[in-house]
Amino acid sequence: MPSLEAGTDHVVTHCRCSCLRTLFTSSYMEFIMKIYLLSRLSFVSVFFSLLLSLSTAHAAEKHSVVAFLPFTVNASKDMSYLRDGLGEMLASRLSAEAGVVAVDRKVVEATLGIGGKPDPKQLQALAVKMGADYLLYGSVTSLGGGMSFDARVYSVAAKSSETFYATAAKEGDVMTAIDVLAWGIIEKTFGRKRPDSVAVPQSAVAGAESVALQTAHPDRTFRATAGFGNSSLLWSEGASQFFKTRNVPLSLEGIAVGDVDGDGVMEVVMADREKVVVYKLNAGRLSEFAQIKLLVRYKIHAVNVADLNGNGKAEIYISAADTAMPGSMGVEWDGKEMVTLFEDARYYIRPVKVPGLGVVLAGQRAGSEGVAISGPIYILTRDGSQLVGEERLPVPSRVNIFDFSFADLDGDGEWEVVALDQWNKLLVMKQSGKLLWKSEDRYGATKRFIGGKSAMQMTQQTGARRGATKMVDGATDILFEELYVPSRILVTDVDGDGIDDIIVNANTATWTSLVRSSQVFQSGTMLGLKWNGVGLQELWRTRKIDGYVVDYDARSHHLPLKDGVEELSVGVVAQGSFGDILTADESMLLVYPLQFKAQEQ
Numbered sequence: 001m002p003s004l005e006a007g008t009d010h011v012v013t014h015c016r017c018s019c020l021r022t023l024f025t026s027s028y029m030e031f032i033m034k035i036y037l038l039s040r041l042s043f044v045s046v047f048f049s050l051l052l053s054l055s056t057a058h059a060a061e062k063h064s065v066v067a068f069l070p071f072t073v074n075a076s077k078d079m080s081y082l083r084d085g086l087g088e089m090l091a092s093r094l095s096a097e098a099g100v101v102a103v104d105r106k107v108v109e110a111t112l113g114i115g116g117k118p119d120p121k122q123l124q125a126l127a128v129k130m131g132a133d134y135l136l137y138g139s140v141t142s143l144g145g146g147m148s149f150d151a152r153v154y155s156v157a158a159k160s161s162e163t164f165y166a167t168a169a170k171e172g173d174v175m176t177a178i179d180v181l182a183w184g185i186i187e188k189t190f191g192r193k194r195p196d197s198v199a200v201p202q203s204a205v206a207g208a209e210s211v212a213l214q215t216a217h218p219d220r221t222f223r224a225t226a227g228f229g230n231s232s233l234l235w236s237e238g239a240s241q242f243f244k245t246r247n248v249p250l251s252l253e254g255i256a257v258g259d260v261d262g263d264g265v266m267e268v269v270m271a272d273r274e275k276v277v278v279y280k281l282n283a284g285r286l287s288e289f290a291q292i293k294l295l296v297r298y299k300i301h302a303v304n305v306a307d308l309n310g311n312g313k314a315e316i317y318i319s320a321a322d323t324a325m326p327g328s329m330g331v332e333w334d335g336k337e338m339v340t341l342f343e344d345a346r347y348y349i350r351p352v353k354v355p356g357l358g359v360v361l362a363g364q365r366a367g368s369e370g371v372a373i374s375g376p377i378y379i380l381t382r383d384g385s386q387l388v389g390e391e392r393l394p395v396p397s398r399v400n401i402f403d404f405s406f407a408d409l410d411g412d413g414e415w416e417v418v419a420l421d422q423w424n425k426l427l428v429m430k431q432s433g434k435l436l437w438k439s440e441d442r443y444g445a446t447k448r449f450i451g452g453k454s455a456m457q458m459t460q461q462t463g464a465r466r467g468a469t470k471m472v473d474g475a476t477d478i479l480f481e482e483l484y485v486p487s488r489i490l491v492t493d494v495d496g497d498g499i500d501d502i503i504v505n506a507n508t509a510t511w512t513s514l515v516r517s518s519q520v521f522q523s524g525t526m527l528g529l530k531w532n533g534v535g536l537q538e539l540w541r542t543r544k545i546d547g548y549v550v551d552y553d554a555r556s557h558h559l560p561l562k563d564g565v566e567e568l569s570v571g572v573v574a575q576g577s578f579g580d581i582l583t584a585d586e587s588m589l590l591v592y593p594l595q596f597k598a599q600e601q
Contacts, residue, residue, distance in 0.1 A: 064190060066094065067103040067130045069118055069137035074247075074547065074574035074586065082140050086149070086178065090136065093182040098190035103130050120249065123154045123161070132156065134189070138164075139247055139586060141574055142546050146170055149181050150247045153189050162188060165246050242542075245286045245589040247574060250277065252587035253448055255571035257553040258305030258314035260289070261333045266555060268569065268589060269316055271303040276318055278338075286589070290338050294320055298327040301448045301485045302402060306351035306359050315341060317361065319349045321450050325366045328387075345387045347380060348373055348401050348450070353491070354393065355406055355415040362393055364401040372451025372483035373400050396433030405489040407500040409531035418502060418536075420444045420486045426504065426529075426536065437535040443504040443527070444486035446550060447519060451482045492554050494528055494566055494594050495539075502529040502536060503568065505549045524549030526570060526592070542592065548573040550587070566594040 068087035084105075091102045111130050112118065118126055118137050127135050138151035151164040164184045168177040186192045250272045260267040260278055267289060268279045278290040294300065302319040309315065309332075316338075318329045328349045330341035347363030354360055360379045367374035377400070378389030395404060395417055404419040409428065416436065419427045424442035429435050490503035507521040523544050529536040555567040574586040 064098070064100045064134060065103060065132045066091070066100045066134045066136055067108055067127065067132035068105075069108060069112065069135060070116075071137065072117065072139040072586070074139055074141040086140060087136070089178055090151075090182050090185070093179070094186060094190070097182075098186045098192050100134075100190065103132050107131075124156065124159060127154065127156045136185070139574070141244075141247065141588065147174060147177070148244055148247075149177055151181055151185065153185055155189075163246065164188075167244070242593075243591040245281070245591075247586040247588050248277075248279075248286065249585060250587045251585055252550045252571045252573050253300050254303040254551045255553060255569065255589070256303050256305040256316070256551075257555060257567075257569050258307075259312075260305065260314050260316065261335075262311070262313040269303055269305055270571065270587070270589070271300045271318070273299045276300065276303055276316060278316070281589075281591075290333070292316070292318070292329075292331055292338055294318065294329060295327065295344075297322045301450055302348075302350055304350050306361075308351065308359065308361055317349055317351060321348065321366075323451065326450075328363075340385075342382060342385045342387055347378075347387055347389070349380065349387075350401060352393070352401075353406060354379075355408075361387075362401055363387060363389060365389075377401050394431050396429055396431070398433065400483070402485045405491045407491040407502065409500055409502075409536075410533070411499040418489050418491070420489065422484065424486065428531070428536065439536065441506065443506050444489070445507045445509070445521070446485060446487055447521070447548075448485040448550075449482040450485060487549070487551055488553070490552065490554050490568075492566065495530075499530075501539070503527070503552070503554065504529065505552060505570075507549055521548040523547065524572075526552065526568065528594075545570070545572060545590065547588075568592045568594050 068091045070083045071086045073082050091100075094100045095102060107130055109116075111126060118135065123135055127133070133156055135154040136151065137154075138149065141148045141150070146167060146169045148167045149165065152161045153164070154161045164181055166177040166181040166184070168174045183194050187194055248270065250270055252270060253273055254271045256269040257266050258269070259265065260269065266281060268281050268286070270277050270279065274294065274296075276292040277288060278292075279286045280289045298320040299322070300318055300320045304317045304319075305314040306317065307314045313333055315330055315332045318331070320327055320329065326346055326348045327343070328345040328347055329343040330345075330349075331338045332341055333339075345363070347365060349361060349363045351359050352362040354362075357379075361381075362377055363380040364373055364377045365375050366372065376389075377393040377395055379391045379393060380387045380389055382388075396419075398421075399417065399419045403421070404417050406415045407418050408414065409416050409418070415431065417427075417429045417431055419429065420443065421427060424445045426439040426441075426443050427435060428437040487505050491500050492503065493499065494501045494503070503526065505524055505526050507524040509519045509521055523546055525544055526542045526549070527538055528540045530539050531537075550571045550573055552568060552570040555569070568591070570590040570592065572588050572590060574588060
């Protein structure tokens with residue numbers, strides 16, 4: 001009788017030959033993953049009935065019915081074969097090891113619709129309709145040369161979900177990560193003990209909130225040039241890792257990092273257009289701590305934290321607006337809950353570090369005659385629950401409140417203004433407005449905007465095209481203005497030489513469009529820049545980040561670096577696979593330890 005392996009040789013060989021035909025149109029990683037998945041799925045299709053029969057003993061004890069829903073694939077390329085393939089693999093493992101019975105795939109498709117996604121608010125109804133005790137669904141994210149797997153198991157009896165997580169640092173770890181994910185679910189949900197022979201790899205732990213994903217060293221453009229002295233920078237050992245948190249159900253608009261509750265530990269503040277969620281980030285684990293919702297009419301475009309009242313707890317400053325005017329808000333943790341400091345403030349706001357004054361709350365009014373924002377930028381003070389603009393900030397008239405940061409780029413004690421214009425060119429100016437340098441490359445592009453016309457105005461103005469804005473230098477024929485809010489310009493001394501460095505991002509759009517807010521940013525990168533005497537020069541960059549880099553913040557802005565290591569937290573909207581490129585309902589946080597050292601020439 002042929003061996004088990006021999007019985008599948010023909011099927012597996014056929015599948016692998018099929019994969020070979022895609023080699024010229026697929027990446028190496030995708031090719032390898034298809035080999036793995038098709039081989040495993042072929043095995044499953046031939047012996048699925050055998051596996052089900054082997055699980056009869058378990059099923060006799062407990063017939064748990066599980067609906068395996070399609071997984072969402074977040075990748076900059078087409079990896080749609082993972083949507084159903086991952087569910088099939090988990091179904092076979094859970095059937096064999098935990099005795100579960102899988103809901104027929106046709107029933108799942110008929111309930112969700114082909115290609116449909118589960119509505120988190122309708123999980124109980126979906127499960128009942130499919131006759132399931134549990135729903136298993138989640139997402140796969142391609143990131144930094146590896147992959148992460150986020151799974152959720154919804155229990156009808158408990159009316160709640162458990163989350164599981166595993167990661168593959170490279171293509172060769174994919175199958176191990178899936179096995180870890182499966183055993184995490186089997187153990188925690190179905191109470192089956194993992195055999196001693198099945199080890200748990202430390203590189204891919206199911207249920208762990210965050211696992212270090214190895215990446216290659218950033219491109220080493222660190223080199224000694226004029227203005228740098230006789231040393232260059234090297235990416236230190238250990239800094240080639242970054243940490244990815246589990247995906248969160250937010251279409252991210254902004255993040256900030258700070259000690260919100262005064263316990264000495266950083267919290268992560270994440271905002272979508274309607275709400276702000278505060279997360280605890282302990283030992284790489286994200287857990288929700290508090291949530292703030294704004295009035296429905298306002299949409300959030302920026303969130304920041306700063307301890308301006310000096311009580312040891314960072315306040316949260318939310319800049320929001322409707323299409324006509326700002327309606328910003330400030331909140332603070334009082335030990336039990338978030339309390340409102342002010343709301344409906346008629347300023348766009350953010351904390352700004354000002355030479356000689358420290359960090360202050362700055363604000364700018366809405367413009368008039370179709371201009372979203374204009375006029376002086378004020379230092380704001382609180383009068384009860386109201387904000388009052390007093391002293392003007394000494395900045396060039398060409399910048400608005402979201403475009404700039406102060407920095408002493410050459411260490412001479414005089415502060416320059418580093419700004420982004422509306423075409424995403426980076427500028428270095430004197431406080432008088434004299435231009436010292438302008439970049440050729442574009443940085444800080446986002447899809448966040450303020451202004452525009454309301455839905456009512458749009459219907460009243462025949463022929464108006466929403467979002468017809470400036471896209472390149474010198475563009476004209478603007479029907480009405482939408483002002484885009486760029487990513488922040490971080491000023492911090494990463495290399496420890498006592499001189500300010502600049503951290504910015506660069507997003508790559510898949511196409512250009514008059515409707516800029518509809519552009520798709522499929523990848524981005526973070527960069528460190530330093531003044532070399534005549535301009536800002538790139539010192540380092542991360543490898544490509546799959547997804548839309550929305551916002552970022554640095555730990556040094558909020559607490560002294562006791563261990564000497566800077567941490568850069570980057571908020572990324574997961575990028576859907578081809579055919580699903582406009583989804584933006586999952587986001588993640590990447591944390592990079594930016595530890596550098598000087599190298600003698």
